[in-house]
Amino acid sequence: MFSNRTDWSLSPNTISKALDNFKAQGIPYIDLTASNPTGCQFEYPQELLSSLVVTDNLTYRPLPKGLPVARDAVAQYYNRRDLEVNPEDVFLTAGTSEAYSFLFRLLINSGEAALFPKPSYPLFEFLTDLNDVNIDYYPLEYEQRWRINIDKFEQSILADTQAVIFVNPNNPTGSYISPEEKEEINAICRNRKLPIISDEVFFDYFFGGDDPHVSFCGNQDVLTFTLGGLSKSMGLPQMKLSWILVSGPEKYKREAMQRLEIITDTFLSVNTPVQNALKSWALFEQDIQKDILVRIRNNLKELSGAVDGKISVELLRASGGWSAVLRLPEGIDEEKFSEELLSHEHVLAHPGFFYDFEEGNHIVLSLLPPADVFRDGVGKLVDKLS
Ligand SMILES: Cc1ncc(COP(=O)(O)O)c(C=O)c1O
Incomplete structure (x- = not known):
């Protein structure tokens, strides 16, 4: 009765089972995986809502790329970062997952492959499955910091590879594309x-310092789709607005945009109120980002202090994003550790295999939880390790 593409294992893993049990029994736990900013006690300005109540929202203008006023607002988002963007090159989508789906439909035949970083964001497997796309990986390697091994990246490109994906900065490793990597990738x-598909939803959340990082926005060397969206840039995942920015050599870009326009016209999925509000929401972008950045930097400092020199666990160096990765001491199994952390200490943290780490044992934490919750959870985690 069902398609092969949805033939996933539906049985919950041990951690989800334990969690369901906690929820059923009303047992409180500390969630160090919380990645929904609207559940992490940030104060969002009420004015965000007033912009939704405008008469124009009673009119439907079915435009495949999205309303000009909203595409203009996206271009200005990049202009504020000294990046030149033509609103005509912007396509709006209802979330970044939808943007991926549309691009897979545009670029990849069923049974052909897309090349993704490893470790990375677990949803990619489902997104590729749902679009009948095979998933291949190129490794990110850690040596004082995460890097793309360019030789291995090139070797991972096979005859059926139709697109390569960069997550910039990557989730959960927090590693950006460096200018040298960009040059090599382009070549x-x-x-x-x-x-190239460059997912830059976390780009604004740079931890600071002089770690080199560069966007693919406006990349001219190769047909490039740069992805961004409100879920991270304004901490508003519920508003379901993301974008694809198309750039590259004119002949490829023109045809890509013509085809993409038919795909987006088929769905017309972005709601009007959010598109109309986008320009006025830009006024709040800086404050929201600042609150989130202060939170993640402080939590990172807390984590670094908690693990520093005390136990043989290593906080892996990252440059941005909303996550932190701990490498566990040798001999500690990440899955068993996460299970016990939850069942004994009532602290939820993800084991590295959720993100496909190639080797070693890792724990991935979200840096978004409120400071006191984070401190408490990290304290218990460190105690358990000690
Ligand atoms: C790397 C990456 N891309 C895309 C998304 C999804 O974004 P959206 O909520 O816009 O679909 C996430 C969500 O966490 C993510 O980590």
């Missing part, structure tokens, strides 16, 4: 005629 992709 390889130009040579192989491979389009």
